[in-house]
Amino acid sequence: MKATIKEVQSALISELTYWERKRIRYLFPGMAEQRTRVMTAIGIQHSKYERMEACGTMDDNENNMRLCGVPLCPRCFMLKRGKETGKAINKYFVGTTNKEMAFLTLLVAPTFDLSTVDPCMSSTETSLRNMIRYKRKSDKRWHAVQYTGWWEMDRHDWQDIDVKLGRNKKLALQGEWPQFGYRDDQTVWQPHLHALVKLGEVPREEFALAIRTGGYDKPYQVNVKGFDQNRAVADNIKTLVRYSMKFRIETEYKWSDAQLAWNGTDISLQRNWWRDDEISAYVNWLMSQRGGFERLKTRVGPKR
Numbered sequence: 001m002k003a004t005i006k007e008v009q010s011a012l013i014s015e016l017t018y019w020e021r022k023r024i025r026y027l028f029p030g031m032a033e034q035r036t037r038v039m040t041a042i043g044i045q046h047s048k049y050e051r052m053e054a055c056g057t058m059d060d061n062e063n064n065m066r067l068c069g070v071p072l073c074p075r076c077f078m079l080k081r082g083k084e085t086g087k088a089i090n091k092y093f094v095g096t097t098n099k100e101m102a103f104l105t106l107l108v109a110p111t112f113d114l115s116t117v118d119p120c121m122s123s124t125e126t127s128l129r130n131m132i133r134y135k136r137k138s139d140k141r142w143h144a145v146q147y148t149g150w151w152e153m154d155r156h157d158w159q160d161i162d163v164k165l166g167r168n169k170k171l172a173l174q175g176e177w178p179q180f181g182y183r184d185d186q187t188v189w190q191p192h193l194h195a196l197v198k199l200g201e202v203p204r205e206e207f208a209l210a211i212r213t214g215g216y217d218k219p220y221q222v223n224v225k226g227f228d229q230n231r232a233v234a235d236n237i238k239t240l241v242r243y244s245m246k247f248r249i250e251t252e253y254k255w256s257d258a259q260l261a262w263n264g265t266d267i268s269l270q271r272n273w274w275r276d277d278e279i280s281a282y283v284n285w286l287m288s289q290r291g292g293f294e295r296l297k298t299r300v301g302p303k304r
Contacts, residue, residue, distance in 0.1 A: 149195025
């Protein structure tokens with residue numbers, strides 16, 4: 001009887017030491033496929049290619065594992081989101097209950113040009129900080145309000161506003177969608193913010209209204225969802241951090257069987273990858289300025 005790929009992987013992983021598993025030296029086939037896809041897209045001449053190629057190897061003393069730090073690298077983003085999950089559970093939101101917590105998704109203007117995304121992110125973060133600061137001046141309930149979030153990027157073809165987007169997202173982006181696309185498959189970048197929010201005594205509806213009043217008033221542009229009351233708060237936090245830091249470069253992966261391939265269940269499935277030029281542009285943007293993961297994280301703590 002032939003062993004399945006998953007069984008072989010489990011047997012191999014079971015032989016690893018605790019530290020080898022913790023370091024994530026070895027990737028499931030679906031994750032390794034994304035790493036290979038990124039390296040193919042950026043090409044051997046790219047400044048990050050050698051770093052990605054060496055990622056997961058050990059130094060000469062076998063004490064430290066080399067990491068490339070590219071957010072699209074599965075090894076690196078899994079290690080990073082593990083650290084962020086620990087901070088969220090044990091530091092930022094320690095002692096909180098599900099009733100105090102919420103999950104914010106905020107859509108901002110889509111664009112053809114990635115160079116315009118940073119000013120948009122900065123403006124949005126400033127608006128949220130100023131909103132919370134203003135509320136704290138007159139309402140002590142807002143002193144406890146805090147959030148930790150990460151920016152995520154989706155990509156669409158220009159014609160998707162008419163043929164692919166769901167009703168709610170279409171309403172949220174109507175009027176913001178870039179005009180005059182010179183071809184139907186021209187890439188539209190869609191930045192959006194996911195954030196874990198501690199509301200304390202502030203109702204979710206009040207928090208969402210404050211954001212909408214600050215200029216984000218399109219239908220379905222702001223979504224503030226309560227935590228699952230039937231799960232432990234730590235489990236909710238873990239799931240939502242993972243969701244916020246998924247770094248996928250596949251189209252419609254949420255609705256396809258490609259997610260099975262991600263975990264090595266069936267690597268024969270077709271995966272709808274982004275184009276080479278899109279992946280390369282995204283890597284360049286992610287690794288510019290502050291670079292890597294740091295540019296994507298935003299946080300407002302409680303008033304001290």
